Amino acid sequence: MSNLSFEEAINNLSDDDVKVRKEAIESLVGITDEEAIEPLIKATTDDNAQVRFKAAEILGSMGDVAVDKLIEEFTNAEGKDKRFLAFALKETEDEKVIPYFVEAVDDEDFGVRKVAVRALGELQADDELDTIAKCLEDEDWGVKLAAIQALGDLATDEAIQLIKDARKGEDDKDFKKSCNKAIKKAEKRQKAKASGETVVKVIPMSTIKEMEKTNMQKAIKEYERYVEAKMAKDAPYKRLCVLYRKENDYDNEVRVLETAIEVFADNDKKASYFKKRLAKLK
Numbered sequence: 001m002s003n004l005s006f007e008e009a010i011n012n013l014s015d016d017d018v019k020v021r022k023e024a025i026e027s028l029v030g031i032t033d034e035e036a037i038e039p040l041i042k043a044t045t046d047d048n049a050q051v052r053f054k055a056a057e058i059l060g061s062m063g064d065v066a067v068d069k070l071i072e073e074f075t076n077a078e079g080k081d082k083r084f085l086a087f088a089l090k091e092t093e094d095e096k097v098i099p100y101f102v103e104a105v106d107d108e109d110f111g112v113r114k115v116a117v118r119a120l121g122e123l124q125a126d127d128e129l130d131t132i133a134k135c136l137e138d139e140d141w142g143v144k145l146a147a148i149q150a151l152g153d154l155a156t157d158e159a160i161q162l163i164k165d166a167r168k169g170e171d172d173k174d175f176k177k178s179c180n181k182a183i184k185k186a187e188k189r190q191k192a193k194a195s196g197e198t199v200v201k202v203i204p205m206s207t208i209k210e211m212e213k214t215n216m217q218k219a220i221k222e223y224e225r226y227v228e229a230k231m232a233k234d235a236p237y238k239r240l241c242v243l244y245r246k247e248n249d250y251d252n253e254v255r256v257l258e259t260a261i262e263v264f265a266d267n268d269k270k271a272s273y274f275k276k277r278l279a280k281l282k
Contacts, residue, residue: 004023004024004027006028006031006033006035006036008024009024009025009027009028010024010028010035010036010039011024012024013025013039013040013042013043013046013051014039018047018048018051021043021046021048021051022048022050022051025043025050025051025054025055025058026054026214028040028058029054029058029214029215029216029217030058030061030215030216030217030218031058031062032062032065034065034066036058037059037062037065037066037069038069040055040058040059040066041055041059041069041070041073041085043055044056044059044081044084044085044088045081045084052084053084053087055084055088056084056085056087056088056091057087057088057091057215057218059088059091059092060087060088060089060090060091060092061091061215061217061218061221062092063092063093063094064092064094066088066092067089067092067094067096067097070085070088070089070092070097071089071096071097071100073085074086074089074100074104075100078108079108079109080109080111082104082107082109082111082112083109083111083112083115086101086104086111086112086115086116086119087115089101089119090115090118090119090122090123093122093123095123097119097123098119098120098123098125098128101115101116101117101119101120101123101125102116102120102125102128102131104116105117105120105131105132105134105135110138110139110140110142110143113135113138113140113143114140114142114143114146115146117131117132117135117143117146117147117150118146118149118150120132120150121149121150121151121152121153121154122150122153122201124153124154125154126154126156129151129154129156129158129159129162132147132150132151132154132159133147133151133162135147135150136148136162136166144166144175145175145178148163148166148175148178148179148182149178149182151163151182151186152181152182152183152185152186153185153186154186155185155186155187155189155190155193156186159186160183160186160187163179163182163183163186164179164183166179167179167180167183201225202222202225202226202229202231203222205233205235205236205239207222208222208223208236208239209239212239212243216243216246216247219239219243220240220243220244223236223239223240223243224240227240227256227259227260230259230262230263231263232263232264234260234264234270234273234274237256237257237259237260237263237274238273240252240253240256241253241256241257241274241277244256250281253281254278254281254282257274257277257278257281258278260274261274261275261278
């Protein structure tokens, strides 16, 4: 773990030594201070890919705090400088960025177009079906695949039909596999919605556990998706309680415990763990 202060980390982002810059960016993980926004935005154009990516990831995790400044910078940026700003905007998960991604699907840089169309799917921009479909004709293969994934995220009948039409028009086996995967995902989401389940995008627990080592705030965010969906897996609730305890966040720990008790009301063995922990807090 780095012992850099906030001021030292910000200053070191401009150091000539890439090792110093890497240490600086790692020490800023989980930061929400507005003073970090501009230095981090500058870091998204760093010569080192690791620094660029981590800067964008941190900005995205800041959410509302950084989104307006990110939009401003994204609108004025050009070429490759927009790529990691696009990623940061996508990671904010703020619906206000949708119009900017709609415009960005026509960007001259294929990397920006790819992130833009993928974001429209992840943000559930149902009204932008035609915009996403347009990307199926993009000259870049990666953008076309991103469009297929985005349509799978939307999971509407119209989106599924577009995927099927695209699959029919291509001979490439890998492309067809991607289409089949997207259709399967979309149909699964449709069934979940039809049964009244909350559809939430989650990533594997093992991935989040590893994430705890490098970005605790993002790990908390990913665990919270399990709680939001009230999934019947006790591990996410347990890990969240541990992380909120480390953060001295009493209110959120209590909220997670009460949610877990509700979810596992019919499972005495699992519920008892959360009841005992809650009793100790109160």
